[in-house]
Amino acid sequence: MPEPVPVVAVPVPVEPEVVDPRSLLTWKRGAFGRTLIYTQLQQQGVEGGDIHRIIDLLTPVYNFRKSHPEHMWEVGFHEDGRLAAFTLKVSPVEIYDINDLDTEAVLQRREIETFTETKTVRGTIDISLFGALAEEPQTAVLAGKLAKVFAWDIDFYKDPRQGDHFDMLVEAKYVRNDDGVHFLEYGEILAARYQGAFDTYDAFAFDAGDGELGYYNSEGKSLVREMMRSPLKLQRVTSRFNKNRFHPVLKRRRPHNGVDYGAPRNTPVMAVASGRVVRAGRYGGAGIAVEIKHRNKILTQYFHLNKIAKGVHVGSRVKQGEVIGYVGKTGYATGYHLHFGMKRNGRYVDPLAQKFPPSTPVPQELRGAFQTKVAHYLTQIDGVDNRNVLVRKAGDSAGEKTSQAD
Template structure:
């Protein structure tokens, strides 16, 4: 602006002898209008908050849940001189601190560690039933603290999930408790990739998050043993939701449709949400992708010993039958039940070390041995869901290294879990068939398009071991 005015002044002096009185007034008017116009078009602050700033709702969808008055004694910070000059608080001078919750943490612990008095917050949490969320902090989640220019706590935010947060805000001599609900914008994205080294590495390179990769394993884990069956040149295509908040991605949503080409075989899964909002996955013909048993009890492990009638035992130094499959994995790796059932026995099993036997029905039972420890609270008679963690990989009993020994029994007879043919998991409900057929047609057409390139690459490299 100063340069424009200066230029106009120079211009005016150079040609003053040619400007009559009216022209001088017109020039002055032009300068005034130019300054007004430039002021109007100067860009305002960007609506996008800084990377580390707390992102509020716009407008905030909040529900006031309660308040508590702040006494003058508790409103001051211990150690602050009484005669310290109070500085007027402005939003740009306030300070946000983000704290990751540790195991066993309470709100008082977090506040005390960060130099804040916790007394009044503690009284509010104990006296207001709506504040019970603050009594059960979950490790790994975050608390955000906003301090004023004088260091006093102005706001405490507990984000219980990507779309939900609880606020304790200082306002007019008391703290108000509100719950904030965010409505995300949902977008649909797709990712394709080819297996070169491992699903995790190649999935990440293609743009899949770890959580999305695990979802993909859960969907296709009924047909593909990701520890045994993967080959270089296998390919995957995923159509999924992404959740956005004010233009920024905050989380992944559900997988809507997916394809996995494994050793030349193509598997597809289409998501369907029922009337209760529960999402299940089906093949395009309406058959459930779920099976009675998972293919493997340990995700992303490797097979160190297979089912055989004669194997040299590394500890006993003799040949004997090996009536199960060994999955080598680091100590502490979670072990999951391959099907729902009840714990038949749990404890020490001689050469098996720490062992769990699960009875799934009158026909099937499974054995999990050499565990380092059991899941807390698990006992004889406990019911476990399919895929639920029941213990952790170890090397107890007659084991030369950390691994899981897994047995599969049919009517008391040991069978090879890698080759046993399991029945399917049923079909989609009759009342949903027409709607699902429409969805399956739409998503299958999109998978045909986005997966074409990866399928061509897969056909060239199919069968190559990793």
């Protein structure tokens, strides 16, 4: 028999553990506030020359005049007390590190890992949409996004009733750092359903071929209309269209040719439809005002603004939903509100009584892809496979259309 081959143990090389030199430093932390950053760092033992060096390095990427109490700073020292590093945290995804402050200082923007997941959010109206979303992060942002999706069908001031229920599938963006995973912000609402006392509305995000997401109902009809129902995402009507209203400032009866929406100072005001700006500036008792001319001989008015949005001036083009100004109380106004007026063919009309047709539906050649997307979204919201129901619905619709054509 052949001699057995001796087994020789070969040592496996062990990778040396990489130690972050910043973890060996002693750190002191603070936040931007009323006390100047120069004074704060001095109080932590940083010398004036080093403070100027830190400020000079950060100035190209950070405006110190716009510092905010949420902006945090950290300064690191060696064991012997020598200054070593500085970190500026503007947001979870905007962090600047300065290393080697004791030698050749280098500024770097930290690479932050972010990722997006879909999240199902449900709520039941008790008092308001805000209240129904109170447990969610960035409540106002999420409420505004949902209100914008249904802006053409639901007036979130007067329409919601106690017990109304909604479900939505929304993109939630997260950041992963040394402290773990943290919520960052909401992205697009992918699907939503609102079950009200009188009707049920649904919305599904879909790219109909123009490279932008639009919202459609389950039948492929666009939720977008020629005009939005309100120039504010969330508001309360304080005074309606009235041909014989008693004016609170002038103390006499005169026509109130529009709708007044009560809202906090500097609430963003949106153009209810695309058009061309024909007035932007002071306008007598209307205060700071914007007027926009639209197609079909429609003119809309936005009065008592606190200020006009950047880039909005006479002759400029604005898109539906674009912010054109901010709520104020300029002119003849007793409190912060927006006066919204509308003319058709040169005559004032009640904005709340107007009906406008929907925009272009999902093209017929994309209906199959759209129904597949809808089924996928509904499965995520309901936890039930909706594909067969939607395919039958699509088939029925197609059949009805064919019969009518014949």
